[in-house]
Amino acid sequence: MKEEKRPEHPAHTHILPDGTVVTHTHHHSHTQTRAVLNRMSRLIGHLESIKRMVEDGRDCSEVLVQLSAVRSAINGVSKIILKDHLEHCVVDAVRDEDKEALDRLNRAIDQFIK
Structure with missing residues (x-):
């Protein structure tokens, strides 16, 4: 059986308002x-199906309807990821006073909502 290799979780350091230095890794x-x-x-399969539709010269309206379904599915999975991130990572970041993690979330939200 092939062993799945997971990426290393880089350590990062935070300096709390009282001057305490905290170093930890963030595991998702x-x-x-x-x-x-x-x-x-499922999304990848759906996109492959749409690609075949284009290759086969299917009607543009049909392709657009399918692309709309994919966009809706991407929004749904994004919502799951955001909620899970809030429940786990953000809770940890607030507890650890990790302003950097909260700044990363703000930047990600800005990019996502563009």
Whole structure:
């Protein structure tokens, strides 16, 4: 059986308002990982199907309807990831006074909502 190699989780350091230095790694273990992966697999299959539609010269209206369905599915999986992130990472960041993690979330939200 092939062993799955997981990426290293880089350590980062925070200096708390009282001057305490905290170094830790951030491991993403979420309750919705399997659901997200399943949805992503379905999305990839759906996109492959749309690609075949274009290759086969299917009607543009049909392609657009399918692309709209994919966009809706992407929004759905994004919502799951955001909620899971808030429930786990952001809760940890607030507890650890990790302003950097909260800044990253703000930048990600800005990019996502563009």
